[in-house]
Amino acid sequence: MTKLNPETAQQIASLITSTRVNNIMARDDAENAAYWMACEYRNMIELAEEFGIVLPSYGLAKENLEKPHFRDAVLTADKI
Numbered sequence: 001m002t003k004l005n006p007e008t009a010q011q012i013a014s015l016i017t018s019t020r021v022n023n024i025m026a027r028d029d030a031e032n033a034a035y036w037m038a039c040e041y042r043n044m045i046e047l048a049e050e051f052g053i054v055l056p057s058y059g060l061a062k063e064n065l066e067k068p069h070f071r072d073a074v075l076t077a078d079k080i
Contacts, residue, residue: 008051011050011051012047012051012053015043015046015047015051016043016047018039018043019040019043019044019047022036022037022039022040022043023036023040026040031076032073032075032076034069034070034073035073035074035075037064037070037073038064038065038070038071038073040061041060041061041062041064041065041070042061042065044057044058044061045058045061045062045065
């Protein structure tokens with residue numbers, strides 16, 4: 001088994017945690033669901049492309065981020 005240096009391990013842990021938080025927010029904040037899902041997709045893509053951790057939904061994440069609905073999603077001001 002290869003050991004990760006602490007900085008890399010922290011980056012991976014942060015991405016995984018952020019992915020989970022974005023997933024929860026997408027379910028709890030219907031008004032901004034596209035924004036939270038886009039953030040989740042970006043995290044999945046970064047895990048795969050930067051760290052070689054390919055989640056099962058990686059292909060879906062890449063596909064969905066090409067759609068304007070997700071690609072251009074913004075957080076509405078009243079939720080900031």
